[in-house]
Amino acid sequence: MVLFIQSVILCLLFTIVIAFKYFKNDPMKGLYNYPPKIQERVKSMEEYQGSIPTRNNKIVAKMIGGVIFVFLGVLLARVAGAEGFLEAFIHMFILFTIGNLYDLIVIDWLMFRHMKGFRIPGTEDMVSEYHNYAFHFRAFLRGIIIGFVISIMVGLIHMLIF
Template identity: 35%
Template sequence: MITIFIIECIVFCAVFTIFNLTYLFKKPLDWFYDYPDEVQARMRTLPQYKGKIPLKENNYRKKKIPAVIIFLIISSIIVWFSGARDFVMGTLYAFALFMVINFYDALILDTIYFCHSKKVRYPGTEDMVKAYENPKKHWIGFLKGTGFAVGISLLVGGIVEIGSHLVF
């Protein structure tokens, strides 16, 4: 089960990276609220972004809710096929999987790549190196993601438990 878990983590992280970087490069303004507050403040003053910055509510609905639904479905299937057949195992397995992805996102994608890559900087904010390199917002996101992981994992555990009664 450990080998399978490690393979799943690698695959999940790879898919997560491809999905997020593709989306980031195709629609960078959809990620506006993931950027440092100082960068957001600067962008609000720049004429090239006037009327283009998404509303936070629309951004949440467009980006977060579909990701939650997709992750819930995929996680439930993966956890089931990994051998979890009850609420506790389903919850713990999903939580462990989610936390690996959460940590990978905070450390590799956010702290190492995002904070230091010039490719993800908005035009007109390139001089804000200190703001971009500050990982604080990303690690706060990690903590929020941990709370989110608890909720999603409980739902996955419930789905696994219900599934075990329907199948067996």
């Protein structure tokens, strides 16, 4: 039951973060989460010169997110009553996989494809790229690997601390 509640909260928080990032802020901050053809178009457009994030920005942001996710995962595993490496690892991997599936199905395949807030001005005509299921599925598969690594770290830290 704790895992279910944590999963629902995680998905709700994820939706809020994504909505804020793209609708209240600027979809350009997530440029590298777009299919390559959209990235190429944006990079070639004069109006975006100087506002395109660098790949280093993306890497730093993902590393900070990973560290936050590891420490949050340790806390969530503890709240769930995990004892030892294996229980913490499994708890975190299931939680991460649920979030990853939610990202794929709800955020990428439903929202990203159909909501205009995700469209970068000047790329609205690239409908087939916004509907690129394979791009998002490959990201999902990378997410499984990332989730596995993060879950190992959560299990190790949980084992050392508790």
